[in-house]
Amino acid sequence: xxxxxxxxxxxxxxxxxxxxxxxxxxxxxxxxxxxxxxxxxxxxxxxxxxxxxxxxxxxxxxxxxxxxxxxxxxxxxxxxxxxxxxxxxxxxxxxxxxxxxxxxxxxxxxxxxxxxxxxxxxxxxxxxxxxxxxxxxxxxxxxxxxxxxxxxxxxxxxxxxxxxxxxxxxxxxxxxxxxxxxxxxxxxxxxxxxxxxxxxxxxxxxxxxxxxxxxxxxxxxxxxxxxxxxxxxxxxxxxxxxxxxxxxxxxxxxxxxxxxxxxxxxxxxxxxxxxxxxxxxxxxxxxxxx
Amino acid sequence: xxxxxxxxxxxxxxxxxxxxxxxxxxxxxxxxxxxxxxxxxxxxxxxxxxxxxxxxxxxxxxxxxxxxxxxxxxxxxxxxxxxxxxxxxxxxxxxxxxxxxxxxxxxxxxxxxxxxxxxxxxxxxxxxxxxxxxxxxxxxxxxxxxxxxxxxxxxxxxxxxxxxxxxxxxxxxxxxxxxxxxxxxxxxxxxxxxxxxxxxxxxxxxxxxxxxxxxxxxxxxxxxxxxxxxxxxxxxxxxxxxxxxxx
Numbered sequence: 001x002x003x004x005x006x007x008x009x010x011x012x013x014x015x016x017x018x019x020x021x022x023x024x025x026x027x028x029x030x031x032x033x034x035x036x037x038x039x040x041x042x043x044x045x046x047x048x049x050x051x052x053x054x055x056x057x058x059x060x061x062x063x064x065x066x067x068x069x070x071x072x073x074x075x076x077x078x079x080x081x082x083x084x085x086x087x088x089x090x091x092x093x094x095x096x097x098x099x100x101x102x103x104x105x106x107x108x109x110x111x112x113x114x115x116x117x118x119x120x121x122x123x124x125x126x127x128x129x130x131x132x133x134x135x136x137x138x139x140x141x142x143x144x145x146x147x148x149x150x151x152x153x154x155x156x157x158x159x160x161x162x163x164x165x166x167x168x169x170x171x172x173x174x175x176x177x178x179x180x181x182x183x184x185x186x187x188x189x190x191x192x193x194x195x196x197x198x199x200x201x202x203x204x205x206x207x208x209x210x211x212x213x214x215x216x217x218x219x220x221x222x223x224x225x226x227x228x229x230x231x232x233x234x235x236x237x238x239x240x241x242x243x244x245x246x247x248x249x250x251x252x253x254x255x256x257x258x259x260x261x262x263x264x265x266x267x268x269x270x271x272x273x274x275x276x277x278x279x280x281x282x283x284x285x286x287x288x289x290x
Numbered sequence: 291x292x293x294x295x296x297x298x299x300x301x302x303x304x305x306x307x308x309x310x311x312x313x314x315x316x317x318x319x320x321x322x323x324x325x326x327x328x329x330x331x332x333x334x335x336x337x338x339x340x341x342x343x344x345x346x347x348x349x350x351x352x353x354x355x356x357x358x359x360x361x362x363x364x365x366x367x368x369x370x371x372x373x374x375x376x377x378x379x380x381x382x383x384x385x386x387x388x389x390x391x392x393x394x395x396x397x398x399x400x401x402x403x404x405x406x407x408x409x410x411x412x413x414x415x416x417x418x419x420x421x422x423x424x425x426x427x428x429x430x431x432x433x434x435x436x437x438x439x440x441x442x443x444x445x446x447x448x449x450x451x452x453x454x455x456x457x458x459x460x461x462x463x464x465x466x467x468x469x470x471x472x473x474x475x476x477x478x479x480x481x482x483x484x485x486x487x488x489x490x491x492x493x494x495x496x497x498x499x500x501x502x503x504x505x506x507x508x509x510x511x512x513x514x515x516x517x518x519x520x521x522x523x524x525x526x527x528x529x530x531x532x533x534x535x536x537x
Contacts, residue, residue, distance in 0.1 A: 163333065271472055272468060273469055
């Protein structure tokens with residue numbers, strides 16, 4: 001654990017994300033509260049549990065007709081919900097950065113990778129093109145891409161999913177943000193590369209005192225990598241625990257998820273299938289505030 | 291009996307300074323009724339092997355024999371797809387967004403010259419555990435797991451004997467992954483299918499397969515039994531490294 005208690009970087013209280021639809025209002029996130037210190041906070045859950053929506057709501061990336069409501073979303077004491085759209089633009093990228101789920105949709109398909117990284121870098125600093133090029137090569141190497149010169153010349157469709165995601169991470173880290181929201185950053189990567197990418201993020205948390213929100217569906221990874229974990233189901237936090245105690249989790253949903261994983265050391269003929277209880281989604285959200 | 295024999299397979303993309311050798315001299319055999327896994331990191335060429343077999347990667351050399359028949363060049367004869375079918379990684383991308391489940395399955399059956407299409411579509415849906423109420427839905431009305439079931443039903447439609455599975459569960463939640471893996475195991479037992487399965491997840495391969503090949507930079511570094519894998523008896527340092535990372 002790092003110094004989690006001294007200052008909380010981010011304080012979210014009673015966050016709701018609503019989407020009006022023909023069948024009434026759909027609540028994607030329902031009354032979620034948590035704080036983030038200079039730590040690695042994991043959010044786990046299945047698709048549709050509202051974990052990505054939570055990340056997007058913090059950056060105010062949810063477009064109308066979607067509605068975001070909260071008592072407050074404080075970034076070092078300043079409420080992000082009160083900021084104008086212009087002020088928000090200074091927050092996004094510079095202070096809070098986000099790595100999205102799918103590199104296929106977050107990279108520009110008609111620009112070379114090199115041009116995109118250089119553009120992102122020069123937007124946040126006054127470096128010359130040559131400096132930006134060298135820095136971009138450095139960042140690509142830092143996320144362990146072989147042959148970075150060829151990658152700089154290539155277009156996104158020539159990259160595999162794993163390489164695309166590493167390029168995204170390289171781009172997001174260049175402006176040196178205080179908080180990084182990583183939405184399934186390593187789901188497209190293999191175990192060996194995953195480790196390297198996690199090490200890079202780990203180093204940033206340690207050395208620069210960055211706060212990390214790590215959104216993932218991979219329980220083992222989160223248990224391994226994060227300090228604290230929020231488990232979400234149907235828009236609510238059903239359980240909050242220390243990551244190293246995740247395997248002793250009490251909630252039946254968390255237990256069900258853990259049991260449905262195939263394991264090398266414990267072979268079984270059939271995998272356990274999760275049986276859902278409607279009561280899980282009705283229960284009040286657990287607070288993740290310290 | 292050997293269902294699939296791959297000998298000295300090379301696959302490459304592009305030319306001159308942008309040429310990438312995706313697969314270099316890969317050789318392995320898959321017996322009839324066996325389930326064989328390919329593991330490795332992204333870009334190691336595991337999916338490319340599947341694409342070369344089905345004719346989706348045009349530049350390749352080497353010998354590929356499917357059920358005793360050697361295959362050549364880019365084009366595959368029509369009968370080939372009655373033997374070999376593929377399930378793709380991403381069920382969000384592999385189904386036509388404006389075709390209903392009924393059209394997807396019906397078209398496949400029609401192309402393969404089956405009669406009683408109506409009855410067969412109904413049976414296929416039952417086989418993959420979806421049931422009739424899904425028959426006239428469109429892909430956007432289905433969840434990821436249901437879409438992957440439709441993709442599996444489509445692959446099963448021509449009654450193939452060899453199924454190529456390209457990361458069939460990596461886009462799905464763990465709880466849904468468990469359902470799909472159970473379904474695939476049941477189908478193999480019922481129909482005596484042969485699987486060639488690609489995954490980056492060693493525990494999924496360990497659960498589904500009898501033998502596996504570990505790939506790195508386009509080369510097969512080691513072929514081993516799952517029992518040896520479980521006992522951590524991998525010989526090559528790279529396989530040991532993978533094994534450590536997934537325990």
